[in-house]
Amino acid sequence: MNSLNTLYLSNNSFDLADVPSWFPALQALTTLMMEHTQLQGQVPATFFELPNLQTVVLKGNRLNGTLEIGPSFSNQLKTIDLQYNSITGFNDRGRTYKFDIILVDNPVCTARETTSTYCELPPSNSSPSYLTPPSKTCPCSSGQISSPSCGCAYPYTGTLKFRALLFSDFGNLTRYKELEQSLGQFFLSHQLPVDSVSLSYPKRASFEYRLLLDLAVFPSGQKSFNRTGISMIASVFSNQTFKPPKELFGPYVFDGDEYEHFSDEPANSKKSSIAIKIGATAGASVLFLLLVLVGIYAYRQKKRAERATKESNPFAHWDSKKSSGSIPQLKGARCFSFEELKKYTNNFSEANDIGSGGYGKVYRGTLPSGELIAIKRAQQRSMQGGLEFKTEIELLSRVHHKNVVSLLGFCFERGEQMLIYEYVPNGSLSDSLSGKSGIRLDWTRRLKITVGAARGLAYLHELANPPIIHRDIKSTNILLDERLNAKVADFGLSKPMGDSEKGHVTTQVKGTMGYLDPEYYMTQQLTEKSDVYSFGVLMLEIVTARKPIERGKYIVREVRLAMDKTKSLYNLQEILDASIGLAATPKGLEMFVDLAMSCVEESGANRPTMSEVVKEIENIMQLAGMNPNAESASGSATYEEATKGGSLHPYSDDSFAYSGVFPASKIEPQ
Incomplete structure (x- = not known):
């Protein structure tokens, strides 16, 4: 909390509570926004002494008593906005403050007539005015605009919308100059066709965004951008390749305007006129031959139309009869051409081969933006079934969660089946x-990886539309990013649940032995609780570091037989992984085992939901002295220390462990 500098909690349904006593301990705090949050009592004067404090907005609460700012308030204060509260007095100690104090609609202002400035709203035109200064005045014509470097051109325009700011002094224009310089340096270093940028008209915003800035990007060496240039610029914003100065600006989005002045537009009217004349002459000649060549002409036109359709439609090669379904319905993913992926992987070079297995190979690729991608390429002799390929594309393109692997696109041409993922x-x-991998997993890391995987699976069950049953939860399908955050992967066997299928779906049994739900295996009725069972097996694998079936022994049965709740660590010392650190009993380990065993109950009705699993793991993390909402999964050892000596590629053979169809027999895994 010592490094927290901005706190936005407005419009939350908190219980009625006093102003938190820990506010004065936030030494780095610059901005506090808590409108309509049920705060009551008095704001302590010591709060205003925080050295970096600039903006305090506590409108619409139940604050009362007399406002005391104290003699040692921060010299960086700009605004204290306490409108719509129950404050009855203000002890200004005879001072004149250089910052805004707003007590409008408090009893101190409404109970008696007053001309005090704090009972009036500041001028509405207080937003700062900023416009990138040109080097000199340069008149332009034909709708062109002068760039800061005095060149007339058609810029690409749009609005930068910032969700969070690390400053509240909107009048300090150096903030915008720093952003402008950062944009210019970024475009230059990435060799984009940009001459200069201009920022203008910053506007305060509310709700989703805090600051809006108009942006104009000017082309280099020409009057307008071509289509490739606009695409490259839009891409660096949409992919967040450009990072604004992190000490000032938080997350943002760019809302680009439609561009109408492409330099690679079709030929101008003069050329068009010449083409018409030539076409007319050619038409007269064709007319003479039309009767003779009509059959050939019609045939060629038909073939040309088919070829044009295939080139313009990235799904033209999808054969719905052979591929077990219609064209995939995509949301957020794109179709890559074979030539693009060949270029990104240096012709699928051996140096970029980072894994292989029964499905095929995985290659590392690099997009023009510099972003790394993982390309999963099926072997010709062992391609995934058309239905599974289509399912994985549709499902992954529809889900967006930090604990679910992101699908960037796919390739389905030249007889290839390739999936393009974020690089993990x-x-x-x-x-x-x-x-x-060489990565050491202590108890805290295992807890954070477990809660990440649980959150991803809970999202699929309860927030995806329609809900999704994964059907193949296992340790090889949980990937770890650079900060060891867990991501659920491999949706080839997943099953969406439609509105008409609430409760269960009767389907052919698919999954991986050892993780497979016995109830699903016996009844062929698939429910979300089937994933819960697999997750329980995964939890046991996490604390034992043993595969579910090892030397003919089934981990669920082994734990159940050895478990004795009257003894320390439930008498599981011989089964638990010693690298967790069993010398000092890990806090919450027994609760973790209890939760895992509840997930592998024989009857699905007795198993918890994944949201209940998430809550229980978060409780275990708090018992272990951890913050369940921490971003990374690093534990007591440093990440660098833990990864030393790791030589294995991130996509090893084990990540392709067999998942498939099982016969409808009555055998339970032993």
């Missing part, structure tokens, strides 16, 4: 549990 550098959880 630390491979699978299985690699780390087995020691192959």
